Amino acid sequence: MNPSIVALPVAIPLFAAALTLVAGRRPRAQLWISVFALTLVLAVATVLLIQVEEHGTIAFSVGGWPPPIGIELVADRLSVLMVIVSAAVTLAVLVYSQGQGISDANEETPLSIYHPTYLVLVAGVANAFLAGDLFNLFVGFEILLGASYVLITLGGTRSRIRAGTTYVVVGVISSTLFLIAIALIYAATGTVNMAQLSIRLADVAVPVALGLQAMLLVAFAVKAAIFPLSAWLPDSYPTAPAPITAVFAGLLTKVGVYAILRTQTLLFPEGRLDALLMWAGLLTMIVGILGAVAQSDIKRMLSFTLVSHIGFIVFGIGLATTDAVSAAMFYVVHHIIVQTTLFLIAGLIERTAGTTSIPRLGGLARLAPFLAAIFLVSAFNLSGIPPLSGFLGKLGLMEAAVDKGGWLSYVLVAGGIVTTLLTLFAIGKVWNGAFWQAPPDRLLRSFGVNEDGVTVDEERSSKTIIPMGMLIPTTALVVLALALTVFAGPIFDYTQRASQELIQRTPYIEAVFNKEVPR
């Protein structure tokens, strides 16, 4: 098979973005172009997955320049897994946002720029996952960040501008830091190609290599929202429209996590900063979840659980054994899907009940039973109730930690358990306040029912029905998260192979250089 297929997950959305820009005045056409493009990306990602499983890592030199000079796109098991999950999630969120846009009479989404920006975001995410050199990774980050700046300030309302300002400034500074790190790495090694770097960095003096590693880690940790660099996230995410928050929460932080995983395993296999990563993971888990417990708004609570559960993944990367990295990968997939779903459900709650503030909600289990059911399943999945995938991921991580041994591992296992219980507590608070209890009068009136649950006002009642365009993608993601549990065996086998590949490093390097590795 032609290796140029690796470029398609980046090229298709970019091309489609141009088309949707041309079709700016025809929302229907824009919608069909976007849905078609994202479906195509999903199909291409599936083909890539099969190819990588059969023939191993695929590398493609864009523009025909041979490595290490040219721009390299590399698809190994980890990249392909991330691309396929991100394609599925972005497709679901696109359909959801369209369902919301049409029924809200387009107030929330100025459609003419929404589709192109969203597609550029998807292209940027795919580019970051497939990038084979550090500079292309930087470009991927900039593409997705640039698009996210536009999306987070969509509509330019006061609160979005306020939240967007912090987000943009933090993003720009972390990018500058990344760029400085790239310059210094080039100065030390004379290359930015990751495969070549993995060989040359071994010859760099230890203090210099340590400094480079630390700089890259800080730049990525800001993007992945790892404590103490996570303060920007819970402030900026909840103000954006629900589908945008959902896709940011699911994907953008994971791109940072992916970058950490890639550079830690490929470029710095000595693991000099593993203990630091484990401490960061522990603090991220604990501080994040304590923030979540203190919140009285569902969206903000979810932003804090997002930060907190990034800690689990960092924990896995810090352990750096094959089992741990494999479990971390499984956890990334689980977390992308579950966190996106929960934000979409928060959007549904906002739509039916008019708010996500817990004190103003109540009795939703009776008023909107289906909504309550999907919230409960996803929330249990997040906190890790057996046998759901959240439990399996956490179990895998903790087993790997115990296998590795050492007091720090046990501290992290304890921290993980505490975090899990506190997640359950935070979710219990939401469930208690928003779904149980007697519904407040204003909710009863807006649902058009009396206290016994009998519909008295047909017109109002019909207004609270969730449009199918929003309900179907949300339910599809809930089902996908449940499928992760059912197919956990094969998926764990896959992540195990992916993780072995990462730790060995040779499959990646040989694929890039076609077995003739230069010094």
Next chain:
Amino acid sequence: MSPNLTLIITMGVLFAAGVYLILERSLTRILVGILLMSNATAILFILISGPNRGVPIIGMSPEDQMSDPLPQAMFLTAIVIGLGLTGFVLALAHRTWQLNRNDEVQDDIEDRRIIRLAQRDKESSTYEPDEGPDDSHEASDEVSDTDSRQAAEAEEIYLQLHGRRINDPKDPDEEVDSE
């Protein structure tokens, strides 16, 4: 090869000035800070590309006397990205000015909530039930102007989080109908 000391000092000064400006409150100053830092990074790229030699274009100078073209290519890309971002931040600053008549970066919601809670604490600790409402009114006057202004803003922003409902708090049903 020994790097150019003047360039290194210039880079250091630019970085220092850039960081200083980014710590300011006004978005325009932050933008200038970002620009300075990005220029400092450009100088860093010039520094790492090694000794200053011929133009790296085939035919303009012999191949063994060319400068390293790769850092130049990389930084050209970064400059283009920086241009786009500068435009965006300028638009943000303009929009902030349109909305608030200033371009100050505001505290985040959590900070404001804490300020508001602290303010309530202040009020309740000076509140003495025996002495009638006049005294408690005085007590709340003690709270500085900035505090109460910030708290009011916080209230407003917090409500805005939940949509347009702030406009008509008296009739909660109106809020849902306007959806």
